[in-house]
Amino acid sequence: MTAEPQLVPHRDAGILARAAAARLITRLIDGQAARGEASVVLTGGGIGIALLRAVRTSPAVDAVDWSKVDIWWGDERFVATDSPDRNDRQAREALLEHIPVNPRRVFPMGHRAAQTAGGVAASGYADPESAAAAYAALLAGRAAPGAVFPVFDVVLLGLGPEGHVASLFPNSPAIVATEPVVAVHDCPKPPPERVSLTLPTIQSAREVWVVVAGEEKAEAVAASFSGAGPIDVPATGAVGRERTLWLADRAAASRLPTRG
Numbered sequence: 001m002t003a004e005p006q007l008v009p010h011r012d013a014g015i016l017a018r019a020a021a022a023r024l025i026t027r028l029i030d031g032q033a034a035r036g037e038a039s040v041v042l043t044g045g046g047i048g049i050a051l052l053r054a055v056r057t058s059p060a061v062d063a064v065d066w067s068k069v070d071i072w073w074g075d076e077r078f079v080a081t082d083s084p085d086r087n088d089r090q091a092r093e094a095l096l097e098h099i100p101v102n103p104r105r106v107f108p109m110g111h112r113a114a115q116t117a118g119g120v121a122a123s124g125y126a127d128p129e130s131a132a133a134a135y136a137a138l139l140a141g142r143a144a145p146g147a148v149f150p151v152f153d154v155v156l157l158g159l160g161p162e163g164h165v166a167s168l169f170p171n172s173p174a175i176v177a178t179e180p181v182v183a184v185h186d187c188p189k190p191p192p193e194r195v196s197l198t199l200p201t202i203q204s205a206r207e208v209w210v211v212v213a214g215e216e217k218a219e220a221v222a223a224s225f226s227g228a229g230p231i232d233v234p235a236t237g238a239v240g241r242e243r244t245l246w247l248a249d250r251a252a253a254s255r256l257p258t259r260g
C-alpha cells in the first residue's frame with residue numbers, strides 16, 4: 001500500500017526548513033521509541049541542506065539519540081571525496097559534524113578515486129557503477145533477512161524544476177531502473193556522473209518527504225499533482241509505504257489549483 005501525497009504549505013523557505021527540521025526530529029524520536037533506532041535518507045540541494053542546518057540549530061536537536069540513527073543518502077555526485085559538490089560533505093558541514101552520530105551508522109555513497117601517482121591505491125571507485133554496487137551491498141547488509149534494502153523511517157528528497165528527485169531524471173535509464181542503486185551518466189544537473197537510489201528503494205520508506213521551495217519549482221509541483229507518471233515526472237514515483245508528504249513553501253505550491 002502506498003500513501004497518497006499530502007501537500008503541506010509553509011509561508012516561506014525559512015519557515016519550511018525549520019518546520020521540516022522539527023518534523024524530522026519528531027519522526028526520528030518516534031521511530032526510536034517504537035524500534036529502538038531510526039533511519040533517514042538525506043538529500044542534496046538547497047532546501048535539503050537548509051533543512052539540515054535547521055536541525056542543527058533546533059532546540060530539540062538533542063532529543064534524538066543520534067548514535068542510534070542510520071544515515072543514508074538518496075543520491076551523490078560521483079566526484080572526489082573532498083569536492084564541495086559532494087552531498088555528504090555539505091551534510092557533514094551543515095549537521096553531521098555537530099551532532100553525536102555513530103560513524104559506523106553513517107553511510108556515504110562512494111566517491112571517485114583520486115588519480116594516483118606511482119600506482120598507490122587511493123580510496124574510492126573507478127566509476128559510478130562500482131560505487132552503486134558497493135552501496136547496494138551496504139543497503140543489503142542493513143536489510144531484514146531476504147530483503148535488499150532497509151525500511152527507512154524517512155526518505156528526504158528535493159525536487160528539480162523538471163520534476164527530478166534524487167538523480168532520477170525524466171525519461172532517463174535511471175527512472176526505470178529496478179536495481180536498488182544505479183549509476184547515472186550525463187546527468188542534466190551538473191556534475192554529470194552520480195549514484196542514486198532508484199524508485200523501488202525510495203518506495204521502501206515508511207515515509208517519503210519531498211521538500212521544495214521557490215517559484216522556479218511551481219511548474220514541477222503542479223505537474224507532480226497532475227496525474228503524470230514517474231517516467232515523465234519522477235517525483236510522482238516518490239511515495240512512501242505509510243505516508244507521502246510534500247513540504248512546500250507557498251511559492252512552490254503557487255501553481256496548484258486552490259481548494260474550492
Ligand SMILES: O=C(O)[C@H](O)[C@@H](O)[C@H](O)[C@H](O)COP(=O)(O)O
Pocket residue numbers: 043044045046047048075076077087157158159160164165166167189
Ligand atoms: O544531488 C542533488 O543535486 C540533489 O539530490 C537533487 O535531487 C536536488 O535535491 C534537487 O535537484 C533540488 O535541488 P535544489 O533544492 O538546489 O534546487
